Amino acid sequence: MTEARLVAEALSGSSSAFERIVRRYQRPVISLIARMTGDVALAEELAQDTFVKAYRRLQAFDTTRRLSSWLFRIAHNTAIDALRRAPRREVPLAGPGEREGPHMAAPARSDPVEQEVLARALETAMRELRPEFRAALVLRYEEGLSFDEIGHALGIPEATARSHVHRARKDMARRLARAGWAPPE
Amino acid sequence: METNGDDLDRHVRRWLAAEEQNRDDDADAEFRKVFAAASAVAPPSPSFVNETMTAVQAVAARDRRLARLTRVAVLGMGVSGAGVLTWFSAGLIVSAMSTALTAFLDLTIGLIVGAATSGQPGTTVWSIFANLGRAAAAFAASPTVTLTILVIQALAIAALAALQRILGSDLESSR
Numbered sequence: 001m002t003e004a005r006l007v008a009e010a011l012s013g014s015s016s017a018f019e020r021i022v023r024r025y026q027r028p029v030i031s032l033i034a035r036m037t038g039d040v041a042l043a044e045e046l047a048q049d050t051f052v053k054a055y056r057r058l059q060a061f062d063t064t065r066r067l068s069s070w071l072f073r074i075a076h077n078t079a080i081d082a083l084r085r086a087p088r089r090e091v092p093l094a095g096p097g098e099r100e101g102p103h104m105a106a107p108a109r110s111d112p113v114e115q116e117v118l119a120r121a122l123e124t125a126m127r128e129l130r131p132e133f134r135a136a137l138v139l140r141y142e143e144g145l146s147f148d149e150i151g152h153a154l155g156i157p158e159a160t161a162r163s164h165v166h167r168a169r170k171d172m173a174r175r176l177a178r179a180g181w182a183p184p185e
Numbered sequence: 186m187e188t189n190g191d192d193l194d195r196h197v198r199r200w201l202a203a204e205e206q207n208r209d210d211d212a213d214a215e216f217r218k219v220f221a222a223a224s225a226v227a228p229p230s231p232s233f234v235n236e237t238m239t240a241v242q243a244v245a246a247r248d249r250r251l252a253r254l255t256r257v258a259v260l261g262m263g264v265s266g267a268g269v270l271t272w273f274s275a276g277l278i279v280s281a282m283s284t285a286l287t288a289f290l291d292l293t294i295g296l297i298v299g300a301a302t303s304g305q306p307g308t309t310v311w312s313i314f315a316n317l318g319r320a321a322a323a324f325a326a327s328p329t330v331t332l333t334i335l336v337i338q339a340l341a342i343a344a345l346a347a348l349q350r351i352l353g354s355d356l357e358s359s360r
Contacts, residue, residue: 015242022237030233031226040227047229048237055241056248118194122223141220166209169216173204181197 003067011058018058022051025068028143029075035138036079036131046082050075065152069145072153076135083131118181125175132156133168140165193222255350263347281336284329295320 001020009017029050034043053074054061061070126134132154139145139153151161200215271278299316302308324330 015238018241019234019238022234022241026229026233026237027226030229034226044230044233047233048240051237052240052244056244115193118197119223122197122219137220141217169212170204173201173212176197176201177205181201 004063007058007061007063007067010055018055021054021067025071028068029071031142032072032075032135032138033079035126035134036076037083038127042082043079046078047075050078053078066149068143069149069153072135072139072143072145073155076132076154079135080131121176121179121181122172125172125179128175129168129171133164133171136161136164137168137172193219196222259347259350281329281333284327285333288324288327288330292320292324295323 006017006021006024010021026047030040030043030047033046033050034040037043037046050071054071057074061067126137129137135154136150139150140147145153147162147165148158150165151158154161154164156164196215196218200212200219203209203212203215296317299313299320302316325334
């Protein structure tokens, strides 16, 4: 079923249509918030708030936009509000296999220890970015959004979204290089 | 999508090389592969959808209750306000209405007289309009009539706004 149809049905009072929206977008919304807050349990709480807000404001949804970028915008604002209210809840991410946080999981290879170190280094570099940079990276590289859609989701101009992604990537590269992950000669 | 550890290592190094050499497009492409190979967020808990829908339904029920209460309050205030207004301003209203009626009769008579005299020789279309305009101006220039018109307009606007709000609440609560 198309997004527009789902929204129309939800607007006409169908709770099963809205449930389908929740089912369809739960993973990316939780992923974005988890990346921003560094806490999966909190991310689920905030994702629930996100969907409740979306339900109440569904009439304001601009159907010329993608539903996902509208939901990401609400999720982003909800996460930013939560970080402002309780910045100390931004806890270090848990390691692979643990449920407390998202992680850069490195599957097995010939030297699993080295892979684990690389995964940790990536995770640390990402965690040290500003929340809006992390959000921009997730939207770009995990959700595959265009810069225009990232801008809409984060409430910033397209050029700023492009700059956020670029700076976040450069910043991560610098941090990895500092941690000893130099590019090949 | 490549997901094994060797790929992660290779893509990280290619990405870092591209960043170092300012090859932005390559860095973008390699970083996408790094993200695909390394990124993993734990899946949502199985109860997430049910819990969210329970919260949504609770909020919807609360909104409906609030809308009903608002509608009842607006209607109650409107009816009691109208009653109080009528009680205390009945004399004024009757006086204003009788003045308006008198002025309306004056206007009607003026229009009839104007129309009757317009048939005389030498009368032009413009003189007919002038007569009609004078009669209308005489009607509107009376302070009581002006005030009455303004009051009627204000009441009509308030009634429309209240109606719109009540109908809006109805739509909202039926959702």
